[in-house]
Amino acid sequence: MDDFDINKERLELALEAAGLDLWENNLVTGEVTRKVSKIFAELGYGEHESGAYMDELFKLIHPDDIPVIRCAVESHVAGDSAQYRCEFRIRAKDGRWVWFANYGKIMDRHLETSGQRFIGVTFNIDDRKRREAELSAANRKLVRQNALLEKMNLMLQSLATTDPLTGIANRRQIMEVGVSEVQRALRLAHPLSLLVADIDLFKQVNDTWGHPTGDRVICAVADACLRSVRSDVDIVGRIGGEEFALILPETDGTNAQGLAERLRATVAALPISAAENAVLSVTLSIGVATLSPTCTSFRDLLIQADRALYGAKDSGRNCVHLLPA
Numbered sequence: 634m635d636d637f638d639i640n641k642e643r644l645e646l647a648l649e650a651a652g653l654d655l656w657e658n659n660l661v662t663g664e665v666t667r668k669v670s671k672i673f674a675e676l677g678y679g680e681h682e683s684g685a686y687m688d689e690l691f692k693l694i695h696p697d698d699i700p701v702i703r704c705a706v707e708s709h710v711a712g713d714s715a716q717y718r719c720e721f722r723i724r725a726k727d728g729r730w731v732w733f734a735n736y737g738k739i740m741d742r743h744l745e746t747s748g749q750r751f752i753g754v755t756f757n758i759d760d761r762k763r764r765e766a767e768l769s770a771a772n773r774k775l776v777r778q779n780a781l782l783e784k785m786n787l788m789l790q791s792l793a794t795t796d797p798l799t800g801i802a803n804r805r806q807i808m809e810v811g812v813s814e815v816q817r818a819l820r821l822a823h824p825l826s827l828l829v830a831d832i833d834l835f836k837q838v839n840d841t842w843g844h845p846t847g848d849r850v851i852c853a854v855a856d857a858c859l860r861s862v863r864s865d866v867d868i869v870g871r872i873g874g875e876e877f878a879l880i881l882p883e884t885d886g887t888n889a890q891g892l893a894e895r896l897r898a899t900v901a902a903l904p905i906s907a908a909e910n911a912v913l914s915v916t917l918s919i920g921v922a923t924l925s926p927t928c929t930s931f932r933d934l935l936i937q938a939d940r941a942l943y944g945a946k947d948s949g950r951n952c953v954h955l956l957p958a
């Protein structure tokens with residue numbers, strides 16, 4: 634055995650160990666001067682079926698991948714790429730598409746000639762492609778699940794902070810916002826007031842018209858509260874059955890009392906439809922509290938506004954009370 638045969642043997646062994654199938658084409662005649670053999674055997678084809686010319690090979694390649702191969706070959710032939718590399722699918726004898734990769738080079742290209750011996754190797758990358766596809770499917774699923782989680786979080790947050798009957802802030806949200814607004818007002822030495830409004834004799838509404846009408850009254854009053862305040866500054870919430878809180882930043886006692894009076898008058902004049910085309914109206918008693926040297930926390934404000942509210946109820950209802958500082 635001479636050196637050439639020994640080297641050939643070594644090369645064949647290395648190719649086999651690496652799972653590489655060597656090919657060689659003549660770019661001038663289009664002839665396949667060394668056919669890939671292992672991959673065709675692997676795909677279930679017999680010796681005579683594994684194309685002697687490129688056109689025959691292309692018949693087995695996935696139609697979507699042919700332009701990719703042509704583009705990679707043309708780029709290398711034109712000298713735009715140092716190597717030819719591409720990935721494509723070949724149809725197995727049983728109809729499956731199997732992924733392969735090609736890596737090749739024109740070996741006899743020199744400055745003066747464009748070369749014609751195009752040599753390369755083909756190797757199976759089906760497992761890798763399958764794992765990539767599984768991974769991207771899993772990623773897409775994760776993205777969908779994340780979006781769903783974010784949506785559910787938003788819903789949960791809204792449920793935790795909103796009163797389900799009226800859609801305005803619930804007691805928990807009012808307590809949280811109240812504390813932070815008072816801290817802000819104290820830090821900036823700005824005024825802040827709180828109104829606590831309670832529907833008068835609401836039990837009678839329920840007893841006379843029924844609970845569903847009572848609910849409608851609560852919604853109508855919540856709506857009137859919302860319409861009475863500055864939508865981007867003040868915060869309106871339902872803090873009890875028929876009790877509402879209105880947090881009024883940048884508002885002193887006098888202005889808060891004026892707003893409370895307008896709200897009281899609005900609600901008193903509000904026609905609310907009850908059962909059987911009847912129309913009813915309700916009134917509000919409102920307690921007003923404002924930050925002062927003796928009222929320096931949201932808790933203090935709530936206590937003061939509640940006391941003022943009891944005063945309003947004691948004075949015959951349908952009125953506004955502000956405790957003297």
Ligand SMILES: Nc1nc2c(ncn2[C@@H]2O[C@H](COP(=O)(O)OP(=O)(O)OP(=O)(O)O)[C@@H](O)[C@H]2O)c(=O)[nH]1
Pocket residue numbers: 798831832833834835836837839843844845846847848851873874875946950
């Ligand atoms: N329809 C309805 N009624 C409620 C709801 N929450 C509380 N109530 C009712 O509100 C009524 C409150 O009655 P009271 O606390 O006695 O007060 P009031 O009748 O308004 O009398 P004053 O506050 O003294 O003017 C009760 O009958 C509660 O059942 C609600 O979500 N829907």
